[in-house]
Amino acid sequence: MDWTTILLLLDSTLRTASPLLLACLAGLFSERAGIFDIGLEGKMLVSAFLAAGFAYATGSAWLGLLVGIAGALLLSAVHGLASITFRGNQLISGVAINFLAAGLTVVIAERWFRQGGRTPQLDSGSRFTEITLPLAETIRPVPVLGPIYAQVVSGHTILVYAALLAVPLSWWVLFRTRFGLRLRAVGENPAAVDTAGVSVARLRYAAVAIAGLLCGIAGAQLSTAEPAAGFVRDMTAGRGYIALAALIFAKWRPWAALWACLLFGFFQALEARPDIFVRLFDLRVPSALLSALPYVLTVIILAGFVGRAIPPRAGGQPYVKER
Amino acid sequence: EGPAVIFDLGGKFDKSFNESAYNGAQRWAEETGQSYAEFELTAEAQREQAIRRFAEQGYSPIIMVGFMSATPLSQIAPEYPETKFVIVDAVVDAPNVRSVVFNEHEGSYLVGMLAAMASESGTVGFIGGMDIPLIRKFACGYAQGVKAVNPDATIIANFTGTTPAAWNDPARGSELTLAQIGQGADVVYAAAGGTGVGVLQTAADNDILSIGVDSNQNYLHPGEVLTSMVKRVDNAVYEAMAAGADVETGVVVMGVANDGVGYALDEHNASLITEEMKAAVDAAAAQIASGELVVHDYMTDETCPALTF
Amino acid sequence: MDRMPRWADLILVPLISILLAGLISGVVILAIGENPLRALGIMVSGAVGSTYAWGYTLYYATNFIFTGLAVAVAMHARLFNIGAEGQATWGGLGIALVALYLPWPHWTLAMLGSAVAAALFGAAWAAIPALLQARRGSHIVITTIMFNFIAAALLNWLLVGPLKPAGTMETATAPFPPATHIPSFRDMFSFGETILFRSTPANIAFFVAVAACVAVWWLIWRTRLGYEIRAFGHSEGAARYAGIDATRIIMVTMLISGGLAGLMAVNNTLGYSERLILNAVEGAGFIGIAVALMGRAHPFGVFLASILFGILYQGGGELQFALGIPREMILVIQALVILFTGALDNMVRMPVEMIFAERRRARAPIAAPGPARSSPGHMTPPSDPGKPAE
Amino acid sequence: MPDPVPAIELRGISKAFGPVQANKDISLRVMPGTIHGIIGENGAGKSTLMSILYGFYRADRGEILINGRPTAIPDSQAAIRAGIGMVFQHFKLVENFTVLENVILGVEDGPLLRPSLAKARAELKALAEEYELEVDPDAIIEDIGVGLQQRVEILKALYRKADILILDEPTGVLTPAEADHLFRILRNLQAQGKTIILITHKLREIMEITDRVSVMRRGEMVAHFRTAETSPPELAEAMVGRKVLLEVDKTPARPGAPVLEVENLRVVDAKGVERLRGISFRLHAGEILGIAGVAGNGQSELLEVLGGTMKATGSVRLKGQALDISGNALGRARRDSGIAHVPEDRQTRGLILDFAAWENVALGYHHRPAYGSGTRLDLAAMQADARDKMQRFDVRPPDPFLAAKSFSGGNQQKIVVAREIESAPDLLLIGQPTRGVDIGAIEFIHKQIVSLRDRGCAILLVSVELDEILSLSDRIAVMFDGRIMGEREAARTDARELGLLMAGVADTAAGRAA
């Protein structure tokens, strides 16, 4: 495999991974606080729609992002209400949110734009464009590192960098702050937090809200950050579930989440390059079978190298004091 | 009771043949001021249900788009001999059925020629939604067109996925486009429904050319969409509706010859299509129309001389 | 704990929840300029008002019963099987292979053979995730998600290449031979001049589904294996102490689960389309999750929830026919029903409990005669601890 | 003499959980600087009352006065502010956090952890010195023993500057040495002017350390005593409502043929640590061999190996037949060969809490023909069997349809004991038979064990309660660090001698001769 191909693969890896990563971190905050969230998909979808819709209407990607986040937060609030306040089944609530998002986005999009449940295409003014990092061109000639910096690291939208930045930030918040300590505690043993005089519900709502925020950014990225430019119905295409898988893969840890998502992104990038298989192994894989590749590889790695994943102990269970 | 339209599972806004059919129906409704009934399938079981329902309520013609309705329709059509049915994209052999099929391979051949002529790198791309026979038909015609102009050209073909989500994943479309650009492609042809939105966008962003599909998508990125392979499902629907209950039955082949398929040329891409290009393609179109030039149809033997799947 | 009578818990609370969901759906329908009462009427009569309506409602319900049972059985062993979608896909493949390539003298044998093939194929597709979970600790949620995608890819390949009859566009196998035709409701329930269930997809597989409900109920609450599955699900430590082998339980449970999901193909593939269609499962595997959760993993609950979803599917279709309400709006209505009856049901339960507590307090001095009406849950004897761990 | 103001005064506290009235109109006064004991049967409502005081539950009715001032305690935050600290019966620790993290949880000094942790580290050091409460601040909770975990709970309370400390059955999981240590700490705290409420089932502890004692029964406060003016029999009677035998009544053993022969048993755990380092002993029919030792010295592993849930090397013979000890899924084979096992932890091993009592009565025996034929379970037979066993073992309430979790600890234990004893085993393995169990139930369980012995069963008893070991066993082996330090005739030894062995002081020739 030649050097350019590798660079391209890595470049694609990063782009593909970043919405997954944001969603995965969203799930991480929520599940670390003991709230399972299979509604990542729905929250991303709603944000994708609102972000694109408002970016189009206002001409500002940033305003779009804000509204997208607000939409995702609203769904988070529903999830919180169901699973925290009313101690409902978190999985059902997530399923309902996914349904709701899939339906509402199209209905409203059609109402507003009359373009068949899509938003109009965004021009470059109203979407997040690629940023060339400082010195990218100057460093390019440097062997190995130069092209990696200029081609792989540089030249993504701010949301990709936000996703990458979210990893250390999440790690820092979770493991270096009071809030993080309490949040992790509430996912392990809410009674410990309660008897320490801290409100379990408030913490969990906060966690769910952070999940909303991150899903909001992820959704906006899918619809308003280059190369994307607009909303198409169901455009999350199962990424919420993949993010969930990555979260388990990563055993609910931020850095591992980064690697898991990058790995998945890499497999997807590889899937787009059947020529590599032909060149390397002289192997022509039928395209339908090729698309199973990321999933097969994931299972193999999971079975071969990743041990048992122990979820947060209080995960999925509503905190009930009195039976 | 007037005409009825049954849209296939992708829904009437699939940026593909359903949407095209919808546009044709809307055009008829606006022009005549009449209304029509419609149904968007959400489950396989509704195919029969919808056909029967409309037939029983007296609608005629009942127009359905999508090859998957062929088998159910072939069973139901004889039960309602008074009703006229129109099926788009498949052939059903029954006296009261009008089957409209398109020579997508011919249209794709033409845009393939344009792609090869516009390409400077000699590498062009194709992005399909799912790897299904219909899309292979597109790809195969396209590849033949490319090779006709430049026998040494490289054609890269990718498919988005294997679940229905593949038709609505513009992000994946973008990624595939970038991967093809990475391999040197400077023209990409998208036959992937909503996913194509991402393909065209990414092509425009990266200053390469793209080719739209089904309807004329040149306007999406003026000056950056080389052309669109138009498949006039809208016309087929419009005509059927206009003919009403007296619509002629039998097989209607919409090809280059009768403008059922073709390439789009308008103010948005005029600057991209040079006179020679236009001349060459129009010549080929004429040859196809006259039968002088036969573009191999993947469906005849399920192989493709210009591309392996 | 009996904070309120059983009938209130099982009937009243869900009823109020559905009403609430209906109310909000009504507002949504109003918002798009339709009359909610009329919509309700159409939905109800369209889903349960005739044998025709039932013929569709029960067809959908049959799919959901199988996938719901699949998820429910796994849930009893505390395994979250997200893979019913892929397992049902494989079930269809199994049926296609035996229906197309084996000669069947009579539909009874064909149905038997198909059911066995569907169950075996579905089970096989669950076996690998199960083995990985038992032996390697690979989380079954990830592996089953992955296996859904892999199943879709495999089927896509098969239905474009090896299994597709030449010359057709349709991504489907050839139609199955007539000998494999199993009776539809119409075949079964029409006599003389009266034709019932005219042109509806419901078929004898519904009774297979009902039998599967009973069988699962029997398995879970009446057999030693079921006891072991539940014990393992509630407490791995106690199960080990009791000499219950974890690997065996994980494997057996997932095989049963996958087999049930696979059986869905008897309904949609053998019973209805009579050929294997690409993406024939159409998300029923995921609806199965909702159904199992709402039915609290109890076969009777799964049955009821499946009927509810069948009604929503068929009724939603009728809304589209009659009022032209777009299909996405129907999705919204379904979401609201899931939300209110499934996730927010404590919102209703809490106040209802309070009212009953007040009434009990008020009546306390009088010798309590107990709840007047008898429990409607006669299919679930009190000896059944119906709920798995939440 | 002017009465001092009580540190705590509860007036008319009532609390219902659904239909269960856990506390009925309870009044209690606790004087400052005293150690106040609260006793009562399992389920009497002790924990509930204290949880109300700590703001974990809210009372339906009633009033709380702290130092004479009416104080609303809607949540634990308020309780902490009012100077109350509580060590729960089931610890409220985050298992995968460090000691330090658990200590600061909820009372961090700022939004960043680092300074809080540093400050807490210093403070812990000071507290450790002041009260003999050493604990490694960086240890992960799940890696340390329950004794240390409890210490962390006490440290948590002290770190929050608690003046009133509630301890709910603190010694239930402690070894005698740890309990002694705890009491030294409590006296120390008392000397500093702190008020302590101590819930326990052990009358010896009440007599030893409390100043006053209040007795609860079925949700009500039934009696108050000055400790100096009462006696264990009187307290026991107040608690249970009848006279209770506090001594085990048993005749000398008549050991028969050897039932269990253990030779050079070794276990290495997942982390590679050797947990059993060559255990050998013999156990005869009609004899109770008590295994004494501080928790964590290999007793649990010994039980697990013999019970078939842990693999080991060495040899084990049951009535002359070699047992397979090479696997960890042999529970069923063990039962079939005549070994019954009352596990140490009834909540996570011995019972399935969500199962009904009748289902639990079959746990491990569910494959027996008595419970059905073929693959089918005969529910009626299971239920009848459960009803019968529950009646004979005085499980209260004797309702087989109740979920195991709704029984009190003592009654849960009776269900497990009933199941295992009634299987008529040749060998009974029994771990911590009376942990957390009230005296009425202890009396009953002890009686059952002795009568099983008298019927010729060999019994291996593991307990961290020296009193229990001494009064039940015929022979006693002491384990330390995965080895048997020595064996004694129960009649010819005492707590002091066993204590030395438990501390790892090697077996001396003199000891054996004594």
Ligand SMILES: Nc1ncnc2c1ncn2[C@@H]1O[C@H](COP(=O)(O)OP(=O)(O)OP(=O)(O)O)[C@@H](O)[C@H]1O
């Ligand atoms: N700790 C307590 N909490 C609540 N009520 C108590 C407490 N101790 C005693 N009482 C109640 O106070 C009343 C007087 O009790 P009792 O005669 O036992 O007290 P005493 O031992 O004589 O004196 P004192 O309580 O002043 O030490 C009784 O009604 C008794 O139930």
Ligand SMILES: Nc1ncnc2c1ncn2[C@@H]1O[C@H](COP(=O)(O)OP(=O)(O)OP(=O)(O)O)[C@@H](O)[C@H]1O
């Ligand atoms: N959270 C709860 N929800 C419902 N019922 C409860 C709850 N906690 C306790 N109960 C019930 O309240 C009663 C009193 O329980 P409590 O735990 O206070 O007893 P206790 O005296 O501490 O017993 P033990 O000696 O076993 O600890 C019991 O019947 C118990 O089952």
Ligand SMILES: [Mg+2]
């Ligand atoms: Mg208790």
Ligand SMILES: [Mg+2]
């Ligand atoms: Mg207690």
